[in-house]
Structures are given as C-alpha cells and as structure tokens.
Amino acid sequence: MSKCLPAGKYLIFCRILAAIVIGIFVASVPYNTVFAKKIKPKVILYVPHDNRPVSNKQTVQVLEKAGYIVKVPPDNLLGNRRSFGNPEGIYQWILVNGKDADAAVISSDSLLYGSLVASRKHDFMKDRVLQRTDYFIEIHKKYPKLPLYVFSSIMRTPKNAAASGSEEPSYYREYGEEIFRYTALTDKQRLQPLAAAEQAELTKLKEIIPQEVLDDWFNRRFKNFTANKVLIGLVRNNILSYLVLGCDDNAPYSQTHAESVVLGKYSADLPKSKFCIVSGVDELGLLLSTRAANEMRNYHPAVAINYASGYGGATVPAYSDKPIDLSVRAEINLAGGVPTTLPDRAAMLLLVNTNVSGWTYEAGESLNSEEPRANTLSFADNIAKYIDEKIPVAVGDIAYANGADNALLQVLRQRDLLFKLNSYAGWNTATNSTGWSIAQGILSLNMTSDNKNRLLLTRYLDDWVYQANVRSLVVRQLNIFPGQGTKLTLGDKNMPAEINADRLTKAFLDRYLSFLGIKAIKVEFPWDRLFEADIDVSTNPNAYTKHYFGIQ
Known part of the structure; x- marks a missing residue:
C-alpha cells in the first residue's frame, strides 16, 4: 500500500512530470506551434x-x-x-x-x-x-x-510652371511664376513694409495677371x-x-x-x-x-538626430519654408516618436545628409557627381561608427532634391554599408526624404533583415539609380523616339522610354550593384511622365542575394 507524498514534494513531483511530458511533446512538433501565441495581425x-x-x-x-x-x-x-x-x-x-x-x-x-x-x-x-x-x-x-x-x-x-508639373490649372503654364511672386510679396507685406521696388513689382504683377485667373486660383x-x-x-x-x-x-x-x-x-x-x-x-x-x-x-521610440558637418540642421531646403531640423523634429513627433540628441539612449538614429553650404541642389545637375564633397567622407564615417556601435541608422539624404547624392551612395557602396542601414530615402523634396526615412526606419525595428533590405533596395533603385541618374539620360534621349511626347506628357513615347529606362537601369546595376544578382528589370511610367517610375526586379539566388535577402 503506497503512502501519499507530502504536499510540498507532491507539487515538485507534478512539475517534474509535466516538464517531461512537455519535453516529449516539444520534440515531436515545431517550436512555434508550442510556444508562439498566434496574434492576429x-x-x-x-x-x-x-x-x-x-x-x-x-x-x-x-x-x-x-x-x-x-x-x-x-x-x-x-x-x-x-x-x-x-x-x-x-x-x-x-x-x-x-x-x-x-x-x-x-x-x-x-x-x-x-x-x-x-x-x-x-x-x-x-x-x-x-x-x-x-x-x-x-x-x-x-x-x-x-x-x-x-x-x-x-x-x-509652385514657383513656376515647370515646378507645377502640369498639376495646376492650365493658366499656371502662362502665369505660374507671376502668381508665385504675387503671393510671396503679399505674404511678406503682411509681416513688414515692402521696399519701393517690391511695391512697384506687386503693382505690375496685378496688371499682368488677369483678374479671372487670380479669382479662380484664390477661390479654390x-x-x-x-x-x-x-x-x-x-x-x-x-x-x-x-x-x-x-x-x-x-x-x-x-x-x-x-x-x-x-x-x-x-x-x-x-x-x-x-x-x-x-x-x-x-x-x-x-x-x-x-x-x-x-x-x-x-510604443513611443526615441529617435536621435544628427547632421552632416556645415549648416546641418539650420539648412532651409528647397520647397520648404523652415530649417530642416524643425521639420525633422515635427516628423518624428508625427510618427509617434520622441526626438532626442542622445544616440546611445535612442531606438534609432536619423543621420541627415546636408551640404556644407546649406543649399539644396537638384539631383539631375552635373554637380551631383561621384566625387566626394567637403563633408561626404566624414558623414559616411559617422554612419559606419554608429553601425559598429549597433545603433540602428536611418539616412535622410537631402543634399539634392529629386534624387540621391551620387557621391554619398558610391562611398556607402564601396564600404559595404548600403544594406547595413535600417532605412534610407533621397527622393523628391527634403521633407519627403526625411519623413520617409524616419517612418520606414521606425517600422524596420520590428522587421526581419530580409524585409528591411528589400525595402532599402526599393529606395536605392528609385532614388539613386533612377531619379539621380537614369531619368536625366532618358530625358536627353527622348527626342530620338518617334511620335509626340515630352518628359511631362510622354504620349507616344511612353513605351520606348520605358524600354530605354530598362536598359539604362540594368546597365547601372551591372556596373555598380552586380553583387545583387539582378537578372531582369522592368521600369514603368504609370503617370505618363518621367518623374514617377514603378521599378520591379528579379534576382539570381547567388551568395550575395542569399546574404542580403535570405533567398534560398
């Protein structure tokens, strides 16, 4: 006849038995089946x-x-x-x-x-x-x-018809620059007296711009x-x-x-x-x-902010009315984060690439070469330093509007840093780039490396390969194609422009990013103009794509 175990020893015995049973069960089923609580997305x-x-x-x-x-x-x-x-x-x-x-x-x-x-x-x-x-x-x-x-x-x-991208009423093509200048002077006049020359210019603009144009624009x-x-x-x-x-x-x-x-x-x-x-x-x-x-x-992640040497956060970029540091802090707050200046206490660091001069240039200009500028190497050094310290790094590339900084991206490529970032953006306006990099960077903190790197590839293809390089080449070669069309309205030239963009993009990738094993590329212009591109790629499962994207 067996004797009952004392209460304390009986509890220990039950725990040991349960552990053995669970161990046998775990050995026969996948780990996630046992331990992962399925959370509905x-x-x-x-x-x-x-x-x-x-x-x-x-x-x-x-x-x-x-x-x-x-x-x-x-x-x-x-x-x-x-x-x-x-x-x-x-x-x-x-x-x-x-x-x-x-x-x-x-x-x-x-x-x-x-x-x-x-x-x-x-x-x-x-x-x-x-x-x-x-x-x-x-x-x-x-x-x-x-x-x-x-x-x-x-x-x-918009400052003029070209800046409007044909997205304003038709009269903006004729009077866009005058409308912009008219509102700039009236805005300034609310804050301070105009100089005599400015007052004369405002009077002249009132005569140049038809009243029905101003009425339509201001009514809307x-x-x-x-x-x-x-x-x-x-x-x-x-x-x-x-x-x-x-x-x-x-x-x-x-x-x-x-x-x-x-x-x-x-x-x-x-x-x-x-x-x-x-x-x-x-x-x-x-x-x-x-x-x-x-x-x-x-979740309210702390996001640290740092800038390239020079004007840095005091830079007032093109298409904006305030210093970039004010915009960056507002964007971090908007994303639900908390701006800080202390990288070691932050969930992520945003590094903003600005020019020493404080000016924002256009990515399609010849100035956007592969030659490092005064602060390019030191900015890349900072990126490498923080990555070595295991701090997630997001880059807002605003040295140029409407495309990436060629010099910076080449240095990052040479130092094998492109896919060690958490996020990158260098498209359109400065705040487009910083805002996107902040948001994607915060969300990347809960992504697999595979997903993070695929999103980085999207930005490099769009912002660097296409916007900063291929787009200007397609623009220059557009006239060789038959039919009617311009960079703002491709018309008959849409398909040949896409074929040409495919070829030029693939050539750029083969020259600078061959390690990605990209074997096919398709560029489309869904808005019938060269400014927006939809780029799809397929990759070879070589050692590099396995390393960066987990392709088996």
Whole structure:
C-alpha cells in the first residue's frame, strides 16, 4: 500500500512530470506551434491621396513588411494624373471595410476632392466640399472605436510652371511664376513694409495677371482653407484621433505659408498629441500610418538626430519654408516618436545628409557627381561608427532634391554599408526624404533583415539609380523616339522610354550593384511622365542575394 507524498514534494513531483511530458511533446512538433501565441495581425485601412507608386504601393509595402494587413481602395476609386478619383466611392468603401479594421489612415484630399491633384484643379462648389467633411462624422458614428488618422494638404504654391508639373490649372503654364511672386510679396507685406521696388513689382504683377485667373486660383484655395478649418473642428470634437496638415511645395514667403500661419493660430488650442502642421505632403501617409502602428503598441521610440558637418540642421531646403531640423523634429513627433540628441539612449538614429553650404541642389545637375564633397567622407564615417556601435541608422539624404547624392551612395557602396542601414530615402523634396526615412526606419525595428533590405533596395533603385541618374539620360534621349511626347506628357513615347529606362537601369546595376544578382528589370511610367517610375526586379539566388535577402 503506497503512502501519499507530502504536499510540498507532491507539487515538485507534478512539475517534474509535466516538464517531461512537455519535453516529449516539444520534440515531436515545431517550436512555434508550442510556444508562439498566434496574434492576429492588425488591420489598417489606408486611403492614399492618389495611386502613384510612392503614395500607394510603396507605402503599403513598408507597412506589410512590418507585419500589418493593409487594405486600400481599388485603383478605380483612387485619383491619378488625369482622373480625379471617386470621393463617394471611397466613402462607401470605408463604411464597408471599417468593421474589420484596427485603424484608418485617410487622405482628406481623396475623400473631399478625389485626389491631391484634384484638390488643385476641381470645380466643386464650396458647399459640396464641406458636405463631404461630414463623411468623417458618419464613419465615426458607425465605428466609434475605430481611430481615424487624417492627413490633409494646405494647397501648394509652385514657383513656376515647370515646378507645377502640369498639376495646376492650365493658366499656371502662362502665369505660374507671376502668381508665385504675387503671393510671396503679399505674404511678406503682411509681416513688414515692402521696399519701393517690391511695391512697384506687386503693382505690375496685378496688371499682368488677369483678374479671372487670380479669382479662380484664390477661390479654390479658400475652399481648401475652409475645409481644413472644419477638419480642425473635428479634432476638437474628438471625431478625428489625429490630423496633420502638410504644406506642399512651400517657400518662406508664399500663399501656402500665409495660410499655414492662420491655420496654426486657429488650432493653437489643440495638443501636439492630436494635431500638427508640417512641411511636405507625399510622405504623410507613411508617417501617419507609423503613428497608428505605434499607438496600437503603445510604443513611443526615441529617435536621435544628427547632421552632416556645415549648416546641418539650420539648412532651409528647397520647397520648404523652415530649417530642416524643425521639420525633422515635427516628423518624428508625427510618427509617434520622441526626438532626442542622445544616440546611445535612442531606438534609432536619423543621420541627415546636408551640404556644407546649406543649399539644396537638384539631383539631375552635373554637380551631383561621384566625387566626394567637403563633408561626404566624414558623414559616411559617422554612419559606419554608429553601425559598429549597433545603433540602428536611418539616412535622410537631402543634399539634392529629386534624387540621391551620387557621391554619398558610391562611398556607402564601396564600404559595404548600403544594406547595413535600417532605412534610407533621397527622393523628391527634403521633407519627403526625411519623413520617409524616419517612418520606414521606425517600422524596420520590428522587421526581419530580409524585409528591411528589400525595402532599402526599393529606395536605392528609385532614388539613386533612377531619379539621380537614369531619368536625366532618358530625358536627353527622348527626342530620338518617334511620335509626340515630352518628359511631362510622354504620349507616344511612353513605351520606348520605358524600354530605354530598362536598359539604362540594368546597365547601372551591372556596373555598380552586380553583387545583387539582378537578372531582369522592368521600369514603368504609370503617370505618363518621367518623374514617377514603378521599378520591379528579379534576382539570381547567388551568395550575395542569399546574404542580403535570405533567398534560398
């Protein structure tokens, strides 16, 4: 007859027996089956402001590689270069899909006008635009627990017709430069008396620009301005969880700047945790989605900031109205992070590549050569130093607008640092680049190396290979193709331009990035112009791609 074990020894015996049983079980099934608690991926509804690759496809790719399920309206509802998109269709799509979502990140330009371009060219009555702001109220009523993160634009003021990229009303081709200068002087006049020469110039501009042109341009802006005030009111009433207004293609004196000042005063009572105004627009979808992702996890990463030697953070880049350091700090806050100057206490370090002079040049200019400039090598040294210290590094490359810094990227290539970064961006405007690199960098902290490096490859292909190098070559060779077309409207030349871009891109990759084993490439111009490119590649499973991308 057995005796019962004392209570304490019996408990120990049971624990040992349980460990043996679990050990046998673990030996017979995959590790993840036993220990990994299956967590349902979070779902983000994402309404971009148009269907450009960077606005839509590339933003979605970053979020998906960070582990989120992203739902986007079908392409026929989104705006493109020629079609305004379908605000009512997008609204209905949100109502249908909101039931499964954990957060919604919505472009108000899409929901009010159809797209970002539509916001600049539409003929909707003001009452119709304001009626559509009620869509946000109805969405909130149906899904009161669904956080609504909204990004909107304060209409841009391009410096001239070329800067407008044919995305303004047709009269901007003739009067664009005069309109910009007119608003710059009127904005300045609000702050200080104009010099005699400036006053004379303003009087002359009033004579040159037809009154009907000014009326049309300012009336449309007033609709946008009024709609943004309504959106600010929705934040006050807790309809919107967060609102960001982006100043598109801005300048220190411009109508965009003037409106941002007034809206800033109107929203002064709102906390930074619910509202901000920043420079830039195209990066806002990814930044705000990053904020949504961070708030789902109650995560507020510290992001350190450092600059190349010279003007550094005091640089006022092209297409912006403020020093880049102010924009960078605002972007970090927008993404749900906390800016700091202490890399050793941060989750990530943002290194910003600026010119010693404080000027921002164009990537297509001959100045953008492979020859290192005054601070190129020291900036690369900093990148290597922090990587060696195991600090995740994101690079915002803003020495040039509309493309990467060739000298910097060549040095990073030579030192085998390209795929040791956590994120990189060097496209379009300075704030586009810094904002994108911040957001992708924060999200990369929870990615596999494979996913992180594939996203880096996307940026190198777009920002460095195509924008800084191939695009200018395609522009110069465009006239040899038959048919009608220009770099702004390719027309008959679209297909031959794509074939030429394929060839030139592949040649660049074979020369400088052959270790990636890229065997095929396809470049498309979805907006029928050379500025936006959609680039797809396939790779050979050689030793380098195995190392960088985990391809077996």
